[in-house]
Amino acid sequence: METMASITEVPVIQVLEKEHYFSQALVPLPSAVPYPPLAPSSLLLRTKLLALTVNNFTYAKLGFLAHWWDVHYLSASTPAPYDDPSKYGRLSAWGWAEVLELTHTGVPAGSFFWGYQPIGTLPQDLTNINIRADGPAYAALTRIMFETAYLMNRYALGSLASTPSTKEAGTRGATFLLCTRGDNEPVAQLTGVSSEYSKAFVEGTGLYDMVASTAESSPAEVLAKMGISESEKIVLVDFGGRAKVGITWATALRPVYPNFLMLCVGYEILELSETDALAVLQAYGTTSVIVNMGELLDQAIKIEGEVKYYENLQRAWESFHKEGIKGLEIR
Numbered sequence: 001m002e003t004m005a006s007i008t009e010v011p012v013i014q015v016l017e018k019e020h021y022f023s024q025a026l027v028p029l030p031s032a033v034p035y036p037p038l039a040p041s042s043l044l045l046r047t048k049l050l051a052l053t054v055n056n057f058t059y060a061k062l063g064f065l066a067h068w069w070d071v072h073y074l075s076a077s078t079p080a081p082y083d084d085p086s087k088y089g090r091l092s093a094w095g096w097a098e099v100l101e102l103t104h105t106g107v108p109a110g111s112f113f114w115g116y117q118p119i120g121t122l123p124q125d126l127t128n129i130n131i132r133a134d135g136p137a138y139a140a141l142t143r144i145m146f147e148t149a150y151l152m153n154r155y156a157l158g159s160l161a162s163t164p165s166t167k168e169a170g171t172r173g174a175t176f177l178l179c180t181r182g183d184n185e186p187v188a189q190l191t192g193v194s195s196e197y198s199k200a201f202v203e204g205t206g207l208y209d210m211v212a213s214t215a216e217s218s219p220a221e222v223l224a225k226m227g228i229s230e231s232e233k234i235v236l237v238d239f240g241g242r243a244k245v246g247i248t249w250a251t252a253l254r255p256v257y258p259n260f261l262m263l264c265v266g267y268e269i270l271e272l273s274e275t276d277a278l279a280v281l282q283a284y285g286t287t288s289v290i291v292n293m294g295e296l297l298d299q300a301i302k303i304e305g306e307v308k309y310y311e312n313l314q315r316a317w318e319s320f321h322k323e324g325i326k327g328l329e330i331r
């Protein structure tokens, strides 16, 4: 294992301008080395493997609201002009960090840590972290979406029926669009809706009763062809489809299906100012239920208790992981 003193390589971090996050700066930090000695009971971690998914852009877009810019601060060694936290910040991505050095007795050398990792080669020192063993790339790519779906299935969809704004839209017997089937089984029919680019993959997963294209000009006709009558319940789950497809489908289906409910999980990749991002959220909030994994997690832990929640989640994750997603190949 390396020691703090032996790490002399100049680290590089990714820095984004908070309001223009489509371009990045890779900033070397020569004054960060040599690193100070590691405090007792600590770990020195360096990001090893990151997932690049649509989610990275969500964190950039809504970082000001959910404090994602505050998870890993600009370090004191960041040079001008990037040292101004009102304008610049660091984002992170789900993935794995390797242990470079440790003074913590409960952690074996060579461990890897799962979490929201900073982007760059600057090590971070941490204490009190949980350990889980997993297929690293698979977990980096799918674990957060898996946990979001797990939480939605168990702690949101059932209870939606009793929330005042959606009491007519109970999900039992509903047709789900853009969604994966979970343990919350009372779904009558599950339809995936994807771009032409992703359609073959989505069909190949075998998870859906039917797969439609987001290019369809008449979503209501698609549902009619599936034999779904106007009295049925429809739940549209938007995972951030391209070109405002979620809104287009909702606008087309709402007048036809009185029992219609839209859940917003993701948002289209766009570089928006804080004001515009808030306006988008507010617009969705007036007509849809906005899904927030963090809030669901807090609720679930309150209901189950932390230990039981994580035991059940781990069991479900292992079984999902064992089965895998058909067609998802990681090299």
Ligand SMILES: NC(=O)c1ccc[n+]([C@@H]2O[C@H](COP(=O)([O-])OP(=O)(O)OC[C@H]3O[C@@H](n4cnc5c(N)ncnc54)[C@H](OP(=O)(O)O)[C@@H]3O)[C@@H](O)[C@H]2O)c1
Pocket (backbone or CB within 6 Å): 052, 053, 054, 055, 056, 058, 059, 144, 145, 148, 193, 194, 195, 196, 197, 198, 239, 240, 241, 242, 264, 265, 266, 267, 269, 291, 292, 293, 294
């Ligand atoms: N609400 C929450 O608490 C929560 C929690 C976790 C994740 N999320 C959100 O859920 C969404 C999906 O998460 P993910 O990161 O796992 O997504 P992902 O797998 O990277 O992408 C999901 C799909 O987005 C579509 N897409 C749209 N624009 C794209 C582009 N420019 N490049 C590539 N694909 C694009 C693709 O489908 P098509 O080809 O069919 O368009 C793709 O298959 C994200 O918006 C994420 O932020 C929300």
